[in-house]
Amino acid sequence: MSGVESEGNGADETCVIVAESSVDMEEELQARGSQSEGFEPSPSSRAAQKNVRGRETDGALRARATPETPEAPSALAEGIEFLPPRKKAAKTGSRAQPVGPGRENLGPCEKLKPTSSLTESESDLDGKGNLIAHRVLIANKREGGLGQIDIGAKKDALRAKLISKFLDPNRHYPWEDALASQLSNFGLRDVRNLCILHPEKVVGELKPFYREIVEAWGKLLPHLMPICRNKEDVFRLPFLKNPCFLHKGKTITSSHLMEAGLLWIRDIMNDDFSVKLDFIFGVLKNKNINFRKCSIRSITEKIKNTVTLFWERIMQTKDISMQNDDLNFLLCQNNNPVPVQEIKTKAWYKLLIAEIKRTPTTEKIWAQIFPGFNTKSIWTSGGGLFTPPTLQHLDFKIKHRRIFTGIVLHQINKGKYERKCKKCNEQDEDLEHLFLDCSLVRAFYSTIRRTIQSACNFHCGSDTEWTLLFLFGLKKNSAHQHTHIINTILSYTRFSVWTVRNYALYENRTLSLLPFFKTLFLNHLKNCFFAIPDTFNQLLNTGHTLFTVHQNNITLNL
Template sequence: MSVIEMPEWVMNELNKIVHDFIWEGKGVKIAQKTLVARKQEGGLKLIDLETKKLAIRIKTVKKYMEGRWEFGWREFLKKYIDDVGRMGEYGWYMGFKQSMTVGMPDIYREVMEAWRQVKDIIYEVIPGFLRNNCIYDSVCELDGMESRVKVNNIYERIKASLPSKWVNVIEKSCVKKKQQDLPEMYIMKDGEKYNIKSISVKKVYDLFIMDQIKVPASEKVWSRVFEDLDVKKIWSNMDIKYNTIECENNDFLIRHNRIYTNVVLNKINNNNNVMCDVCNTDHETFLHYFLECNELKDFFVFLKSLLKKNCFDDVNLKERWRKIFLFGVFQKKTAIDFWFINYVLSHARLAVVLRRNYAHFEGRKVKIKDFFKAIMTRDIEMCCKYGGDDVKDFFVTGNKFIKEGERKEVLYNW
């Protein structure tokens, strides 16, 4: 067990290091409580350090519950638990308040604070009738003004009113435990029951973090733009095999609606021009940036033709093109088709972003079709060259677009 708490300044510094790494020292684009979610929920499964610390503190409780008296700190913690609850080790089962930990050493206060948060999602199994103290604690959570004597008297009258046969069944069918043994404590997660003595830190962390996850703000935006879109699906096809980090990062920002268009930049700085840097005919909104720019029309004709003749010839791209281009395809035809379609579209989206950046920052236009071909060729050949024969076979086998030439070179069906 750690004997000192982590200073707040250390926690803040660690969080700053993580944020600076993710956002390259610039402003945060996506809420940290969204990034801690799983990839299928729009996050990066980023570790929340404060929550992780609480989960580790629960490990201290786990060790305490195991009853391994060789831990020297156990006697000290037992003393403080007794001071809080005035009921010995059964203080663990109280719904104590944060104010009750005042005066504790910081390390034990952190343990009790973590336990206070997890106590609401656990339940205890105590053979026989609940102890009077447990009943009183439950009543106090609803009405803190009731006296202990009054609650205990009512509880005893209720038990006395039960038929004697019921009482015998309850008492005799239970395994008698020694007075010093603690009740069993369990946590329910996804329909499964975990004993607090055996639950892992990871599972405790998952339970804590579930209540903190923030749904991506972009889901509301895409629900308005595409009325028939299941927004939860847009995160399901992010993991494209052999895709580059550059493409993955770009797709992540697109799905989170965090691409800085000229319209967005104008809201930050009024001096920024709102017109599209490429076509200069309309405001550069998100949809114009990726779908409506006049300079994209010929590229989309080429891209649709490429997909149709190589793997996507039985789907009407015209009706679904806007969603397909932005988010890829979700239905699975054959393994190679499903993967390859999203691989191509991911590179096409990157080409759109890079071609716009050339126009915005350098004032020059590039032919996006040639640019896209160059990016695709570069990434595929890098994979085949450094990934070995197995990777090359993955790209070539069952793929109409890519094949191996007589000299083992990679050929493309543009």
């Protein structure tokens, strides 16, 4: 599928996710709209606006470490960003965002850059650091993706829909004859070309549009079964490269039989499924084909076995009434065979996606670090109450381990970054150190842990469970009544650690974690108080003692 991979998805392959990992389009639009009206759902950004605007995360590096590079305007809240193919991205500034307000302090010879991506620093990482694979992101959120659309699969699904319309005996379309004539012009030179998987050489000779149709159909064919009402229908099927007839999981090929033009089951079999060996030998001899009887015998024996099995399967399946003997297929969904013309494009798409999507690599790594931990559960953990996109973004990056730690940065630019943690100067900074083991972080965590325990009446057993909690949050469907609040606290906890670390690394500034966290969290509560008063009031009355509201003034009990 060179077309799809190299062209169709070229941009998708390098796409990156910036924020809003769990909001749908509507919410995203709302968030953007409210931002433009001055409402900022992220209190962090507010705090940052005063003196360190936009430095919460990536911005820090961008603003200081590379003064010639302007920070992209509200880059982190921009949503999903598609970067052009890497080489072009590095060279051209054509996709750069216009310079927005608040950019006065930047150097004179600034160069416009694309908006933020998962990369931390443009000067060091632009175009590098592959982010999260497109194949992962097309999975749904419960599987670690973002439900991103795969355009290639979407296209194939539409092509498949075309075929299923073509096969519908009850409806006729003006373009059917054109498609039928194309199908009789290659391979088997018959509409039953739709029964087999064609090699690339054969498909390559087709006109581009029909080539796409045949290729898309080929991807779905292994899921399908041709409708056969009787033995005669079976005998009209081709047996080479037909996914119905598998031997040891593979389709059967035979250049001898192909060359001899013996393509259909009825060409080589009698009504009792015995092989017409002598006839085959005769045909091969007549056509001057060099062959071995034993080779032919073994290949036909395989065909006989698989055809017999297929026939037995046909006998077991339900009788599908057909009006005529046109070619048609069934798709088995949940053990329920459905004629293809009833299949929706979305169902085709899902089938195609299943082949492409990959489970996130990060799952394996978390499983190594936490033996016995169900790593799949991280995708349904976290979230919280009106969590700002910036925080969701960070949480998503942590889950995927796409954090540019000291070790990674050092690898990329040895002169500029050290492996050591800038905060404690004790150990090398890997992800576990950054978010869990750093001595400063640990002290902070124990405070948060005590707060959650006492104010939210939440208790979980072991230290490991707490560690997992700090990394991923509580499961969304957790029975605990304060799940939302706890997840919000934890999200801000991670975000505070990350931001304070960035101040230390990029600006040599030391901030205290706890006060920083308090400011951010309080601002968030205030925003929620004004933005979603009803939900907020509901939360107030659930019995926690985390904060109180008195005359529109929120007090944090921390």
